[in-house]
Amino acid sequence: xxxxxxxxxxxxxxxxxxxxxxxxxxxxxxxxxxxxxxxxxxxxxxxxxxxxxxxxxxxxxxxxxxxxxxxxxxxxxxxxxxxxxxxxxxxxxxxxxxxxxxxxxxxxxxxxxxxxxxxxxxxxxxxxxxxxxxxxxxxxxxxxxxxxxxxxxxxxxxxxxxxxxxxxxxxxxxxxxxxxxxxxxxxxxxxxxxxxxxxxxxxxxxxxxxxxxxxxxxxxxxxxxxxxxxxxxxxxxxxxxxxxxxxxxxxxxxxxxxxxxxxxxxxxxxxxxxxxxxxxxxxxxxxxxxxxxxxxxxxxxxxxxxxxxxxxxxxxxxxxxxxxxxxxxxxxxxxxxxxxxxxxxxxxxxxxxxxxxxxxxxxxxxxxxxxxxxxxxxxxxxxxxxxxxxxxxxxxxxxxxxxxxxxxxxxxxxxxxxxxxxxxxxxxxxxxxxxxxxxxxxxxxxxxxxxxxxxxxxxxxxxxxxxxxxxxxxxxxxxxxxxxxxxxxxxxxxxxxxxxxxxxxxxxxxxxxxxxxxxxxxxxxxxxxxxxxxxxxxxxxxx
Numbered sequence: 001x002x003x004x005x006x007x008x009x010x011x012x013x014x015x016x017x018x019x020x021x022x023x024x025x026x027x028x029x030x031x032x033x034x035x036x037x038x039x040x041x042x043x044x045x046x047x048x049x050x051x052x053x054x055x056x057x058x059x060x061x062x063x064x065x066x067x068x069x070x071x072x073x074x075x076x077x078x079x080x081x082x083x084x085x086x087x088x089x090x091x092x093x094x095x096x097x098x099x100x101x102x103x104x105x106x107x108x109x110x111x112x113x114x115x116x117x118x119x120x121x122x123x124x125x126x127x128x129x130x131x132x133x134x135x136x137x138x139x140x141x142x143x144x145x146x147x148x149x150x151x152x153x154x155x156x157x158x159x160x161x162x163x164x165x166x167x168x169x170x171x172x173x174x175x176x177x178x179x180x181x182x183x184x185x186x187x188x189x190x191x192x193x194x195x196x197x198x199x200x201x202x203x204x205x206x207x208x209x210x211x212x213x214x215x216x217x218x219x220x221x222x223x224x225x226x227x228x229x230x231x232x233x234x235x236x237x238x239x240x241x242x243x244x245x246x247x248x249x250x251x252x253x254x255x256x257x258x259x260x261x262x263x264x265x266x267x268x269x270x271x272x273x274x275x276x277x278x279x280x281x282x283x284x285x286x287x288x289x290x291x292x293x294x295x296x297x298x299x300x301x302x303x304x305x306x307x308x309x310x311x312x313x314x315x316x317x318x319x320x321x322x323x324x325x326x327x328x329x330x331x332x333x334x335x336x337x338x339x340x341x342x343x344x345x346x347x348x349x350x351x352x353x354x355x356x357x358x359x360x361x362x363x364x365x366x367x368x369x370x371x372x373x374x375x376x377x378x379x380x381x382x383x384x385x386x387x388x389x390x391x392x393x394x395x396x397x398x399x400x401x402x403x404x405x406x407x408x409x410x411x412x413x414x415x416x417x418x419x420x421x422x423x424x425x426x427x428x429x430x431x432x433x434x435x436x437x438x439x440x441x442x443x444x445x446x447x448x449x450x451x452x453x454x455x456x457x458x459x460x461x462x463x464x465x466x467x468x469x470x471x472x473x474x475x476x477x478x479x480x481x482x483x484x485x486x487x488x489x490x491x492x493x494x495x496x497x498x499x500x501x502x503x504x505x506x507x508x509x510x511x512x513x514x515x516x517x518x519x520x521x522x523x524x525x526x527x528x529x530x531x532x533x534x535x536x537x538x539x540x541x542x543x
Contacts, residue, residue: 002075002457005060005243006448008255009052009081009162011035011103011276016059018067018074019448021457024468026069028444029062031055035101043135043363045104049087049095052162053169060241071242077170077233078226078250078451080258081162084189086141089165090155092174097152099162100141103277103313105355107144108135108363110208114143117207118200125191125200130292132361136313137189139205146211153211158218161185163252170249171231179221180230184253186223187297188309194298198223224251225303226258226450248454257281257301257309258446259413261461263438264469267305268408270400272393274423275414278312280358280396282405290403292359293396302461308405310396314354315389316416318367321353322385326378333382337422342387342429342481343488345380346520347371348512349388350495359399360500368499371516386423387485390430391492397431411436411472415443421475429481430489436472445469484523491515 003026006017012035017028033051038044064071086100100107114133118126126133133140138161146153158176160168168179186192191200199219205212224230230251238245256279260271265283273279283305287296293310300307316330323330348370355363369381401407410431417424417437428435449464458464491512498507 002452002455003069003073004448004451004455004457005063005074005077006444006446006451007056007060007077007079008258008444008447009079009166010255010443011082011101014052014055014059015444016056016063017444017448018063018069019445019451019468021452021467025445027063027065027067029059029066031057031059031062036098041106043105043108045101046098047085047101048098049165052166056166057240060243064242072244074243074247075457076248076250076451076455077243078252078447078454079163079166079170080253080255080447081166083161083163083185083254084136084138084141085162086138086145086159087162087165088142088145088152088156088159090157093157093160093165093168093176093179096155097145097149100145102136103354104141105135105363107140110143110147111135111137111140111363113208114140117204121204121207123200123204125193125196127289128193128296129191130290130294130359130361132292133191134294134357134361135355135363136357138186139190142215143209143212147209156218161189163254164221167230167249167252170233170237172234172236173231176218177220180228180251181219181221181223182252183223183225183297184257184300184307187300188254188295188307190219192223194223225299226251226253227303227453229454250450250454253300253450254279256311256414257307258450259442260301260446261449261465262442262445262469263411263413264465265301265411266462268406269411270397270405270407270409271411271413272427273414274315274412274416276314276316277354277357278315278389278393278414280310280393282308282400282407284308284405286404288404290400290405292361292399294358308400310358310400312351312389312392313357313363314351318351318353318385318389319382322378322382328378330382333379334420334422336379337383340383340422341523342426342484343519344523345371345376345384346373346516347376347380347384348488348492348495348516349381349384350492350499351385351388351392352500356500358396360496362500365500368495370495371513371520383422386426387430388492390427391485391489392496393427394431394489395493395496409434409436411438413438413442415441424475425478428475428477430485432477432482432486434477435475437475438470439473440470442470484519487519488515
């Protein structure tokens with residue numbers, strides 16, 4: 001028997017869980033920190049390193065208290081974070097600015113420049129990123145920071161992903177050359193590829209901007225997978241956290257990736273980690289390059305596989321925004337949604353409120369709702385938004401399957417599926433296959449699994465998953481609802497690839513609104529209205 005601490009830094013809070021190798025989670029606690037937004041710049045999203053670390057102290061001590069465990073009983077600590085969340089640091093790895101959070105999209109011009117120049121110069125690495133570089137990723141954020149902070153850039157010694165920064169701080173690492181660099185983070189967000197010589201060449205970075213001179217060298221360090229040790233907890237931070245010094249801390253990773261491990265991901269599974277955004281992940285021994293998919297990285301998610309990541313730039317954030325505009329909460333607005341039937345609102349929601357992460361990779365897009373009439377309510381829009389995120393997920397899963405990713409079962413992980421049964425049922429109906437939901441929350445469980453590996457308690461991820469991961473409950477698709485969604489999906493797909501692509505040729509869209517009205521009316525009439533739906537399905541025209 002052994003006890004470890006698993007830490008998960010999310011967008012708005014950090015959760016620390018104290019986990020026993022036999023009994024599972026003994027206790028957990030949360031520390032919150034603010035997200036800095038600017039009304040005059042909706043692309044701005046930053047956080048302060050000090051806020052993160054203070055929240056970690058609070059959550060760790062709270063978790064120990066709830067678990068009834070003394071700090072010297074904890075044998076390892078592992079941490080995951082959001083990403084790409086980037087912080088420039090100076091001497092001694094001291095922060096010289098706030099984090100560019102993953103959802104900060106100010107670097108969209110830099111991302112477009114990187115994409116264009118990568119194709120012009122024949123940079124092979126861009127092919128491993130679906131052919132498009134994103135404003136949510138490291139090099140774009142760093143270049144934007146360098147261009148907009150002339151008074152600070154001379155101080156920069158290096159830039160770090162959040163997971164690597166936290167590991168360095170806890171282990172007392174102050175030399176950039178000694179910093180553990182997560183293959184998960186650097187592989188998915190910084191075009192690092194061991195088989196291609198690591199990071200993109202210096203010549204390519206200089207082509208982007210002379211300000212990138214020397215950046216490649218500054219991003220040195222120990223590039224490792226999460227089955228390796230980043231370092232050991234230093235006395236200073238052991239005292240702050242209430243733990244014992246010297247315990248191992250493995251190389252970190254992204255929160256959604258370790259949530260997939262905590263959800264029990266195996267080859268053949270796709271895990272949707274549904275939270276403020278959605279990360280969609282799979283692992284495979286072999287996989288093709290996938291156009292428009294965020295990254296295919298050897299050794300990410302599970303060190304023994306290729307990790308495949310895709311996702312939606314906003315999910316829970318959209319639900320929250322709809323509720324706030326209505327002057328209520330998501331919980332209150334959700335009451336009664338279980339009575340809604342597929343397609344009954346007559347609305348079709350494209351959930352681009354924070355841009356498109358996959359497969360268009362376009363931060364310039366905005367949310368679109370079609371089919372409004374004078375009687376629609378905020379609750380109707382919320383249900384349509386849930387349907388829209390499910391349709392978008394179907395787009396992504398189809399793209400992954402077309403390029404060799406085996407999808408045998410879908411697991412809905414993350415916080416939202418634990419408390420929103422309507423979402424789980426809609427996803428099953430839209431995807432047309434069973435959706436598995438862990439019977440217990442998995443946030444920070446993946447971190448605990450890697451902590452147990454670092455402590456030597458388990459010999460493999462699979463052994464730890466078998467001992468610790470919760471069982472699933474299965475949500476079966478409703479054939480009647482799936483038939484309705486199969487009628488609407490071609491319309492969604494046509495809109496997605498025409499309206500969402502500025503280079504698309506003209507596609508007739510005049511059939512969409514009549515389809516929505518017809519399907520909505522027939523569903524509202526009765527179950528027998530499904531006969532009418534077939535008639536409206538035939539109205540979809542394609543160029």
